[in-house]
Amino acid sequence: MEANTLKELYVDHLRDIYSAENQITKALPKMAKKAGSEELKQAFEEHLRQTENQISRLEQIFGSLEKNPRGKKCIGMEGLIDEGKEIMSEKMKAEVMDAALIAAAQKVEHYEIAAYGTVRAYAELLGEQQAVDLLEQTLEEESAADEKLTGIAASTINVKALNGERLEEAA
Ligand code: FE
Ligand code: ZN
Numbered sequence: 001m002e003a004n005t006l007k008e009l010y011v012d013h014l015r016d017i018y019s020a021e022n023q024i025t026k027a028l029p030k031m032a033k034k035a036g037s038e039e040l041k042q043a044f045e046e047h048l049r050q051t052e053n054q055i056s057r058l059e060q061i062f063g064s065l066e067k068n069p070r071g072k073k074c075i076g077m078e079g080l081i082d083e084g085k086e087i088m089s090e091k092m093k094a095e096v097m098d099a100a101l102i103a104a105a106q107k108v109e110h111y112e113i114a115a116y117g118t119v120r121a122y123a124e125l126l127g128e129q130q131a132v133d134l135l136e137q138t139l140e141e142e143s144a145a146d147e148k149l150t151g152i153a154a155s156t157i158n159v160k161a162l163n164g165e166r167l168e169e170a171a
């Protein structure tokens with residue numbers, strides 16, 4: 001990458017997120033399939049639909065910038081997804097696997113929240129108001145997805161995983 005202005009850095013970061021989102025659309029169906037809890041499965045499926053919409057928002061931004069969204073691979077997201085694949089290949093009790101899937105998904109959400117926060121700040125400085133609005137909508141969805149996962153973990157999954165451990169210890 002060569003970037004001499006904030007605008008160039010902005011486009012570069014948008015391409016990185018575009019790649020990240022596309023990788024996520026491939027990972028989420030696998031995570032939904034692997035999830036044992038129906039609530040978690042539905043949360044992944046719902047976030048897949050949101051992610052597809054987030055990709056459309058990015059395409060809208062690239063359209064107004066008259067730039068190609070492709071050309072960059074998000075290595076950070078590739079790493080997070082590789083970790084997710086590793087988790088899914090391991091042998092775990094269903095409840096523990098669900099807790100591990102939530103942990104992996106929340107790392108993805110936090111990465112996205114950081115990345116979208118950065119590009120939203122750049123868009124504000126660059127006076128790209130339409131992009132600011134679109135990025136803000138996505139940022140809110142990512143935060144809500146993250147909070148939803150925290151809720152599922154705290155209310156059921158982590159508790160079930162905890163109880164599973166205890167039962168095994170007692171046996
Ligand atoms: Fe996203
Ligand atoms: Zn990246």
Ligand code: FE
Pocket residue numbers: 047051108109112142145
């Ligand atoms: Fe997300």
